[in-house]
Structure formats: C-alpha cells, structure tokens
Amino acid sequence: MKSALDIVILGLSITSSWGNGHATTYRGLVRELAAQGHKVTFLERDVPWYGGAHRDQPEPQGCRTILYAGLDELFETHAGLVRDADAVIVGSYVPDGREVGAWAQATAKGLVAFYDIDTPVTLAALENGGTAYLAADQIPGYGLYLSFTGGPTLTRLEREFGSPMARALYCSADPDIYRPDEQAERWALGYLGTYSIDRQPTLDKLLLKVAEALPERKFVVAGPQYPGDIVWPRNVERIEHLPPGEHRGFYTTQTFTLNVTRADMIRAGWSPSVRLFEAAACAAPIISDHWEGLDELFRPGREILIAHSTDDVVKALTEMTPESIRALGLRARTRVLAAHTAAHRAEELATHLREAIGRRAVVSRPSRRRVAAAARAGA
Known part of the structure; x- marks a missing residue:
C-alpha cells in the first residue's frame, strides 16, 4: 500500500465560489485526496469579497481549512505546516503569490509545486513581465508544475521556462453531485x-x-x-x-x-x-x-x-x-x-507528487554523497 502524503495547499479560495472557478476544483480534489488516505491542509487568504454571504462553503470536506489575514500571519504562524509537509502546492491567483511562492520554496523541506488553474493566462503574462502570483524565474524552483492545460504547453513549460517537471492536472466533476435529473425544459x-x-x-x-x-x-x-x-x-x-x-x-x-x-x-x-x-x-x-x-x-x-x-x-x-x-x-x-471525476484527478495528483518527490530525492543524493566525502576528507 502506498504511503499517505501530508499536503499543504495555498490556494485562491476553497470556501467561496464567488466569481472564480478555483473553489469547486479544490473542493473535489481535497475531498478525494482525503478519501484516498492523504492529509490535506488548505491555507486561504481571508479577503472581503470571498467573505460573508459569498462564503458558500466555510468548512469544505476533506481538509483542514485555515484563513489567514495577510503575509505576516502566514509567515509567522503557519511556517511549521509548510516546513514539515511532504508536498506544498501554491496555486495561481493567490494574493501576493510571488511572495508566498518564494517563502514556500525557502521554508519547505519537502516538495514545492505550483498548481496553475489559469495556465494560458499565466504564460501570456509571463511574456510581458510576469504576474502578481508568479515570476518566470520562480518556475525552476517549483519541483512540479501542475497545469490546467495539457498538450504542447507542458513541453514549453519545461524547455522554455525551466520547470523540472510539468504535468497536466485538469479540472473534474463530482458524479455524486453532478448527475442526470429528468426535469421539464426551462x-x-x-x-x-x-x-x-x-x-x-x-x-x-x-x-x-x-x-x-x-x-x-x-x-x-x-x-x-x-x-x-x-x-x-x-x-x-x-x-x-x-x-x-x-x-x-x-x-x-x-x-x-x-x-x-x-x-x-x-x-x-x-x-x-x-x-x-x-x-x-x-x-x-x-x-x-x-x-x-x-x-x-x-x-x-x-x-x-x-x-x-x-x-x-x-x-x-x-x-x-x-x-x-x-x-x-x-x-x-x-x-x-x-x-474525468475528482477521484481520477486526486489519484493523478498523488502520482505526480510521488514522482516529483522521487526525482527530488535522486537529484539530492549525489549532493549528500559529496558532502559526506568532503567531511571525511577534512577529518
């Protein structure tokens, strides 16, 4: 049996679907990750436009959800979660995403991945100086680039932008929620x-x-x-x-x-x-x-x-x-x-994370051997 992963997601929103398509994607994904035995924590910036009546699911199923007020609170209060996770995923359109991504890459001991729910928009912006949530020079620092867009874009992410590993992770549907219903045409x-x-x-x-x-x-x-x-x-x-x-x-x-x-x-x-x-x-x-x-x-x-x-x-x-x-x-x-169900996507995500974690371990082994050899030589 494959071991469970401790996953921290820093995403735009999971508690509010108001004016964004991110929340429904995250909800299905974390629910199915939990069903498959993984531990998921979701960190969301508490912003006024996703609060109040627009917060249509304040306690999503399958994850621990934490709202934070700003970067200071995130960096000071939740560093331990990010440091100790097997995998940290930073999403597109996260407020102050460049700073969040840089902090996650510097803080996490495990894999840090980027989940781009807006890949074509992101890449178009990167050609003109980048976005508020991602700079081109940050991409090589993400051990895995998860993209809502597949096809040739994945090759471009690796060859042109230096991603160590780019994989498609499309959106999905929950067939228990989205199912046929015989109703009269409206x-x-x-x-x-x-x-x-x-x-x-x-x-x-x-x-x-x-x-x-x-x-x-x-x-x-x-x-x-x-x-x-x-x-x-x-x-x-x-x-x-x-x-x-x-x-x-x-x-x-x-x-x-x-x-x-x-x-x-x-x-x-x-x-x-x-x-x-x-x-x-x-x-x-x-x-x-x-x-x-x-x-x-x-x-x-x-x-x-x-x-x-x-x-x-x-x-x-x-x-x-x-x-x-x-x-x-x-x-x-x-x-x-x-x-194309959320269960399919959760399984694909876990597979991609394990592959990226494995690649990271292989790359780091020679460095550890060199450090050990240098220590012996200096003894």
Missing part, C-alpha cells in the same frame, strides 16, 4: 460563466444571436460582472450568481448548455473548463466552441457538438430529435465517469 440553451471581454463575442454569436433568431424559445446566461451596457434579448434571462448547489438544476433544465472558452485557452488548446465536465456529468448535451485537444476529451458529434456559427446552434436546436439530443448527453456522462 431553457433551450444556457451559459454559466463570469463575464470575460474575450469570451463575449462568442457568447454573442452562439447564444444572443440564436435567441434573436428563435424568439419563441427561452435562453439564460448566469454569472457575475457583466457590464450594464449589454443589450440582452427579451427571451434571455439573466442570473447574477449561481452557487454550486444550484448548478445541477441549471444544467438539467436546458435542452443544450453552451461552453465558451477564453481566447488564451483557445490559443493554447487542451484547456477544458470545470463547467464542461460538470455539465457532461449531468448528461446535459453540450455545444462548444472549438479548440485543439477537445476531441481528446469528448468525441465531436457523439459526445459533444462543435459550433462555429449562429446557424450551427440554430440547427441543433431545431433539427435534432429529443432522442438524439438525450443520447449525446448520456454518452458525455459516460466519458466523464470513465476519466
């Missing part, structure tokens, strides 16, 4: 996602213009931060925030759900969103924009539909039979159950 097509200026043209093309073309059908867009100057067609309902507990009901009352990808992620490819897996786990038939690597996750035409134009979506809504639409969603759920 919307013909819906989209769930925080506003993003680079996603908006695709949302306009694949949902808003479709709503205009099909005025007798109902549509919905859920998510915060949409500007007040957007003109929504009358048959498009707006939901400002949809907590995770309501996602399943959202997906299972749509004929189709829409997946729209950020521009940086389209350029990188191999960058699935958590909403993609969650909707598929609900057997919600999915229409998506196209990006490289999507066909390695779901089979186009069999498990997912790819749309390039407004007409593509209109045809799906008006020409496909209810039976073929339902079969599309069920095949997507089968794929998720086989490869």
Whole structure:
C-alpha cells in the first residue's frame, strides 16, 4: 500500500465560489485526496469579497481549512505546516503569490509545486513581465508544475521556462453531485460563466444571436460582472450568481448548455473548463466552441457538438430529435465517469507528487554523497 502524503495547499479560495472557478476544483480534489488516505491542509487568504454571504462553503470536506489575514500571519504562524509537509502546492491567483511562492520554496523541506488553474493566462503574462502570483524565474524552483492545460504547453513549460517537471492536472466533476435529473425544459440553451471581454463575442454569436433568431424559445446566461451596457434579448434571462448547489438544476433544465472558452485557452488548446465536465456529468448535451485537444476529451458529434456559427446552434436546436439530443448527453456522462471525476484527478495528483518527490530525492543524493566525502576528507 502506498504511503499517505501530508499536503499543504495555498490556494485562491476553497470556501467561496464567488466569481472564480478555483473553489469547486479544490473542493473535489481535497475531498478525494482525503478519501484516498492523504492529509490535506488548505491555507486561504481571508479577503472581503470571498467573505460573508459569498462564503458558500466555510468548512469544505476533506481538509483542514485555515484563513489567514495577510503575509505576516502566514509567515509567522503557519511556517511549521509548510516546513514539515511532504508536498506544498501554491496555486495561481493567490494574493501576493510571488511572495508566498518564494517563502514556500525557502521554508519547505519537502516538495514545492505550483498548481496553475489559469495556465494560458499565466504564460501570456509571463511574456510581458510576469504576474502578481508568479515570476518566470520562480518556475525552476517549483519541483512540479501542475497545469490546467495539457498538450504542447507542458513541453514549453519545461524547455522554455525551466520547470523540472510539468504535468497536466485538469479540472473534474463530482458524479455524486453532478448527475442526470429528468426535469421539464426551462431553457433551450444556457451559459454559466463570469463575464470575460474575450469570451463575449462568442457568447454573442452562439447564444444572443440564436435567441434573436428563435424568439419563441427561452435562453439564460448566469454569472457575475457583466457590464450594464449589454443589450440582452427579451427571451434571455439573466442570473447574477449561481452557487454550486444550484448548478445541477441549471444544467438539467436546458435542452443544450453552451461552453465558451477564453481566447488564451483557445490559443493554447487542451484547456477544458470545470463547467464542461460538470455539465457532461449531468448528461446535459453540450455545444462548444472549438479548440485543439477537445476531441481528446469528448468525441465531436457523439459526445459533444462543435459550433462555429449562429446557424450551427440554430440547427441543433431545431433539427435534432429529443432522442438524439438525450443520447449525446448520456454518452458525455459516460466519458466523464470513465476519466474525468475528482477521484481520477486526486489519484493523478498523488502520482505526480510521488514522482516529483522521487526525482527530488535522486537529484539530492549525489549532493549528500559529496558532502559526506568532503567531511571525511577534512577529518
């Protein structure tokens, strides 16, 4: 039996899903890590916008969660946790992440890894001086780079940025939470996602213009931060925030759900969103924009539909039979159950951590031998 790992995660948020996709990913991951016997501590910066009513899961299952007020408290109070862990994982978008990462690399005796839930955005920023949570010269100091993006990006991280080991760790879905539910259609097509200026043209093309073309059908867009100057067609309902507990009901009352990808992620490819897996786990038939690597996750035409134009979506809504639409969603759920659950990701993470820990031990052995030989020579 493989030994359990003591893991400390410094992430953006696990207690609040408000305006971020990090929390749901972390929640599933730590729950399944705990189920597999690992010990997990999650350190989260206590910030006002994730507090109060926005803190929708103050005590996540599977980990000890600690909120800290700032860097001084983190460095002074929680150094022991970081020092003694088998593996410390610093996440993307952590407040003052550069300082947190530098401290973790200097403090931890075990492996220090970086978990990038925003890899394409990160790499684009690194080309222009870096981000507030990661500098390019910090990457070689992380013994493992866990990336939400797979494919050629992993090779680039190792060759161009000097990562000792880069591995994909995609998001996932919990099939116990995200599952089918026979409900009457409420919307013909819906989209769930925080506003993003680079996603908006695709949302306009694949949902808003479709709503205009099909005025007798109902549509919905859920998510915060949409500007007040957007003109929504009358048959498009707006939901400002949809907590995770309501996602399943959202997906299972749509004929189709829409997946729209950020521009940086389209350029990188191999960058699935958590909403993609969650909707598929609900057997919600999915229409998506196209990006490289999507066909390695779901089979186009069999498990997912790819749309390039407004007409593509209109045809799906008006020409496909209810039976073929339902079969599309069920095949997507089968794929998720086989490869994309939180349990799969937790197992992959533990495997990557053990490999990186093993590599680190091999690299350090010659140094220990040289130190011992030097000591004997000086005796």
